[in-house]
Amino acid sequence: MSSKERSSTVPLLSQKHSGIPENLLDKAEKAKVLIYETRTKSPGTGQRLLVIPQGIEQARFFQAIEELGQTLGVENVEVNDKPLVDGWYMEHPNTHDMMPILDDEELVASAVVYPSDTEEVQKIVLWANKYRVPIFPISMGRNLGYGGAAPRVRGSVVIDLGKRMNRILDINPDDYTCLVEPGVSFYALYETIQAKGYKHMWIDTPDLGGGSVVGNTLDRGVGYTPYGDHWACHSGLEVVLPTGEVIRTGMGALPGNSTWQTFPYGFGPYSDGIFSQSNFGIVTKMGMTLMPNPGGYESFMYAFEKDEDLEALIEIIRPLRIGSILENVAQVRHVIQTLAVKGRLRTNYFTGDGAIPEEIVHEHARKMPVGDHSWLYYGMSYGPEHIRKYKLDIIDKEFRKIPGARRIDPKTLPEDEYFWSRDRIAAGVPDLVELLWVNWVPNGSHVAFSPVSPIRGTDAMKLFNMGKRLHDKYGIDFFPAFCVGLREMHLIVEIVFDKKDPKKRKAANDCLRELIDDAAKEGYGEYRTHLVLMDQVAGTYGWNDNALKKFNEKLKDALDPNGILAPGKSGIWPARYRKRGWELTKTSGNRSEGNGVASSATTKL
Known part of the structure; x- marks a missing residue:
């Protein structure tokens, strides 16, 4: 361990998946000092009341959490009953939005869980269906300015995909492609390519490099090379559907294929688009194309x-x-x-x-x-x-x-x-x-x-x-x-x-x-x-009597009959939340919760 690693007040990439590369450490420490110098808000102390999602009795919620701990390991299931600490970019929370525009306690998780692979994500999804617990997946939770790690439905269980699913599964120097999990940051991908000596390949990065390659791409974020349209540069997804099935899109649906990251379309309808900015599935792997070094x-x-x-x-x-x-x-x-x-x-x-x-x-x-x-x-x-x-x-x-x-x-x-x-x-x-x-x-x-x-x-x-x-x-x-x-x-x-x-x-x-x-x-x-x-932005896309919204709702109800996956994300509400006042609009006030959820089950898993 270097002297910098021992003395750093900022987590390093060598120590943590969400850390800073050592070459940026001085810059990060100076940025941290500037942020805390201007901060007057003090973190709370002691415990705070746990927020349990509407529609679930407290005893049943704790029963569900105990069962999930037995499935994933108790160390991978954390109840959110501690003070909400905002931190800063390199030490950000995964329980709430560190830059809240509403009250701190509005968009907040009841618990955070840490799966290690696609199979464990499946188990979480099946668990959520069994107990009707709303779940909200994040890659790394650094979607700052857009909600960070906060769930839209108060009391949802956040699935932090980044902590234990942060592997770079493949870098192909011939095809200029990679395959990554949600916890891979732009910092990590860049540093790995450099360590492998692949000087002929570039990545494309947004303004800040600590975000997830998967998360940024799914939210259709951009960077600043000719490969700046990240969604256009992805090729192939592995997705856990809200009912627990796993699919691979594009060429990934062909067993033994060798073109999953080089040809995004495969055969038949192109389904990748419904998993960007949506609540139709949890992406656990994503392919990405890399840019050739332009020679200057x-x-x-x-x-x-x-x-x-x-x-x-x-x-x-x-x-x-x-x-x-x-x-x-x-x-x-x-x-x-x-x-x-x-x-x-x-x-x-x-x-x-x-x-x-x-x-x-x-x-x-x-x-x-x-x-x-x-x-x-x-x-x-x-x-x-x-x-x-x-x-x-x-x-x-x-x-x-x-x-x-x-x-x-x-x-x-x-x-x-x-x-x-x-x-x-x-x-x-x-x-x-x-x-x-x-x-x-x-x-x-x-x-x-x-x-x-x-x-x-x-x-x-x-x-x-x-x-x-x-x-x-x-x-x-x-x-x-x-x-x-x-x-x-x-x-x-x-x-x-x-x-x-x-x-x-x-x-x-x-x-x-x-x-x-x-x-x-x-x-x-x-x-x-x-x-x-x-909700307000989705409402502006109202052509033909809100035909797009109705289409999205049909997809949601077909793919997520129990309405457990990220309800309300992108203004798409499942049937059991609709017409119950959950929408946040210009005239609705600043309370994020509605009036309960429908209790009837619609499917068996």
Whole structure:
């Protein structure tokens, strides 16, 4: 054991599946210090009352838990009767959302269980059907901004797939593929590939590398190489259905096949899609394609002076992105994030009430290494030098059509400038810096608004102005970033709030709910959302008298007749919860529970 391993206050990857690689340890420890310096919320002490899911008597619940302990081993079944400790990114809870937008006790587990393999997941599912206990699977519980590890139904038993199911089952250096379990983080996959000496293969990583490869992909998360659409890059699933059967999708259904990770479709209907962002099954294995080393890369960054430059910039980006001159997910970030990603409290810049004034933001931006700006574009060009030069010359010519546009020389930027984090991520190297803007306020938490639009300047400005107006209305600082895919654009707005302050939580919630409705009226739907907002977002997809919702409910009732698997996930409620007030909407208030569940059994297992 190295001296760093002995003295570290942050778990290392060599010690724990959810730990940090040793090369990022210093960065992680500094991030932890910054977070705890701004924290005023103290963890509770002693025991707290156990939350038992509605529809189950207390004695029967404990009988069920005892039986599950006998099946899995008592050390792998934990009752959640201890104080809720929020921790931080590298030491996160698996019992609740560490960044709650509602009261701490709303979205909380009754117990957490730790299966070791697919067979034990099957046993848990059969147990849940026997006792009608709602279960909620997580991969690693780091879906921060969208609910973390919290279950949608209060008192559900969380199935933590990461702790004991964290094996990289295969890395194929010829096919550029891998097969992983839910507890494999982007950190772990990257470090393993490096240790094997596979320099010809890259992974694609999101902004933070500690999340599960499986979990991020199933929630249709993105990264920043040309392989950034993670769902499009997966190939083959192993799934435990809500009734206990196990299936393999695609070529995995053919015994003895050798193409499960190379050809995702197999024969017949393509079923993988129903297991992404759903509650139709528990994924225990997933294949993923890996990117060939492009033989060179070069990061670049451009600054643009005015908010209204966004419209022209997006119009320039669209043909370059579709034509793959801009090769990776284009990221356009607003100036306020240049300040926030330094990890310092907003009171270092502004101590007044309401949203920070624009002139204050620009005053401080002028003192930064990048200089004053309204937007920064972060990009990467791949390939040998002569190919990169050809593409970068085209990009430079196009971007400079915007008056005042300037390319930032990386040589002028210090080592801790955020540009270098984006450089690593776009080269498939996981990092940790993205966490720092959460320190913008004490007890910093965040929740995301993520609508999708066409890649058009008018749409970008419409969404920007809408977000700015509503953030100003609720006195919240506006953190917009546009991430441009091949033919669509995601606006990612992170609302950062003080989770200790009920008024700040309510403002964040109210602002988000108004944003969702206003965006939907303009034809913009969210691609991903927080647990608290799932019913509202699902309701915006209401074409043809909610035909999609009805279809999802038919699938749910067919695949999960007892309604035990993640009820309410993505706004999909099983029959025994429907019409009982479980939906959380703009007008329902902030109590997450409904009025009981139907008790009748519908199937025998």
